[in-house]
Amino acid sequence: MSINEEYNVTHSHEVSFIDENGELKTTKVPVVQELARQGLINDHFPKRFIALPPRTCTVDDCRSATPPVIDIAKLKRDGTRELELRRLADAAKEWGVFLIENHGVDDMVLDDVKDVVKGFFGLSFEEKKANVGSYKSVDNMGYGKNFVKSEDQPLDWIDRLTMKAAPVDPDEATNGLLIWPKKPTNFRQAVEKYVEKSRKILDGLLQDLAESLSLDKNAFLQQFEPKESEIKVRVNYYPPCPRPDLAIGIMPHTDPSGLTLLLEFGTTSALQVQKDKFWTTLQLPNDNSLLVNIGDLLEIMSNGILNSPWHQVRTQLEMERFSLACFYNPPAKSEIRPVVVGDSPEKIYKKVGVEDYVSNYYKISPTTSKEAIMYAKII
Numbered sequence: 001m002s003i004n005e006e007y008n009v010t011h012s013h014e015v016s017f018i019d020e021n022g023e024l025k026t027t028k029v030p031v032v033q034e035l036a037r038q039g040l041i042n043d044h045f046p047k048r049f050i051a052l053p054p055r056t057c058t059v060d061d062c063r064s065a066t067p068p069v070i071d072i073a074k075l076k077r078d079g080t081r082e083l084e085l086r087r088l089a090d091a092a093k094e095w096g097v098f099l100i101e102n103h104g105v106d107d108m109v110l111d112d113v114k115d116v117v118k119g120f121f122g123l124s125f126e127e128k129k130a131n132v133g134s135y136k137s138v139d140n141m142g143y144g145k146n147f148v149k150s151e152d153q154p155l156d157w158i159d160r161l162t163m164k165a166a167p168v169d170p171d172e173a174t175n176g177l178l179i180w181p182k183k184p185t186n187f188r189q190a191v192e193k194y195v196e197k198s199r200k201i202l203d204g205l206l207q208d209l210a211e212s213l214s215l216d217k218n219a220f221l222q223q224f225e226p227k228e229s230e231i232k233v234r235v236n237y238y239p240p241c242p243r244p245d246l247a248i249g250i251m252p253h254t255d256p257s258g259l260t261l262l263l264e265f266g267t268t269s270a271l272q273v274q275k276d277k278f279w280t281t282l283q284l285p286n287d288n289s290l291l292v293n294i295g296d297l298l299e300i301m302s303n304g305i306l307n308s309p310w311h312q313v314r315t316q317l318e319m320e321r322f323s324l325a326c327f328y329n330p331p332a333k334s335e336i337r338p339v340v341v342g343d344s345p346e347k348i349y350k351k352v353g354v355e356d357y358v359s360n361y362y363k364i365s366p367t368t369s370k371e372a373i374m375y376a377k378i379i
């Protein structure tokens with residue numbers, strides 16, 4: 001029985017993908033928010049949402065920890081900078097993910113973002129579709145779902161909305177980029193304000209990370225050219241899930257970005273990173289701290305010294321969760337170069353085109369291990 005018969009799937013996302021024979025295919029996948037609304041019965045969980053391996057890590061069988069916390073105010077003060085830089089380097093090498101506090105983004109800016117995101121997902125499906133432009137592509141833009149590559153693969157328990165915030169394309173309409181929702185009316189304005197602040201934070205961190213590795217402070221930042229560097233915003237919505245032991249919010253992956261800045265709200269304790277071979281649930285404070293994670297492109301630029309973490313999101317019973325990720329990338333048409341860190345001159349990564357890297361990432365994802373980065377490895 002197909003899921004459409006098994007459940008009353010009245011609402012679907014249309015997803016395009018290139019199949020294993022290189023052919024462009026389009027398929028329909030259920031809108032999770034609408035499935036969750038139907039109040040699925042526990043022992044009748046839709047098969048398409050059963051993750052493989054079947055048991056995702058639940059609270060009982062994995063570790064849990066607070067990631068390192070980096071204080072941006074300490075990075076700015078002479079007396080405290082040196083120690084905080086050392087803590088930053090350790091966090092980026094060992095965890096690949098860290099919280100930042102005193103980042104300077106006003107609560108009001110963050111609250112506005114949370115409000116418009118909740119406002120968008122609070123609309124009916126019909127209103128969402130009517131208010132968000134369509135963007136038919138295979139690179140995960142628009143309102144829909146990530147990593148769909150076949151008709152029968154396990155699906156993530158998530159709905160998401162991805163937009164390009166920079167560079168601003170003067171010809172958005174013809175390039176199909178008019179995907180910003182028109183409702184809530186201040187959606188774009190609120191998110192763009194946050195993105196502007198995010199860029200400043202991430203530029204500062206790129207300099208701090210370089211200095212923390214005893215490199216020239218612009219060693220990474222100079223590869224992010226301000227006018228052409230790219231910021232994609234992905235809003236993730238994870239509805240409550242009746243079977244958190246079977247379904248997964250986002251399957252394991254690394255981010256194909258330089259840096260990712262993540263704001264989560266709704267509930268916490270859902271994001272997990274693989275650390276020392278264990279899935280570790282990140283205990284994040286329920287405040288306005290932001291989470292930074294190293295993406296594949298920065299791992300390549302740092303010649304493998306910084307670690308782009310393998311991460312996933314688990315689902316939660318009766319609790320919804322939102323996150324907003326800003327993916328910060330060097331210009332799509334540029335090439336990134338690894339900078340050798342430390343005494344050992346051995347290069348493990350090579351120069352790669354950003355667009356080539358990202359399109360290969362989407363071509364081969366999802367994968368069961370950190371495979372995409374092999375594209376940039378010197379073998």
Ligand SMILES: O=C(O)CCC(=O)C(=O)O
Nearest residue numbers: 234236255271313323325
């Ligand atoms: O929701 C989260 O905590 C993480 C989201 C994520 O990994 C992503 O959007 O790439």
Ligand SMILES: [Fe+2]
Nearest residue numbers: 253254255311
């Ligand atoms: Fe991610």
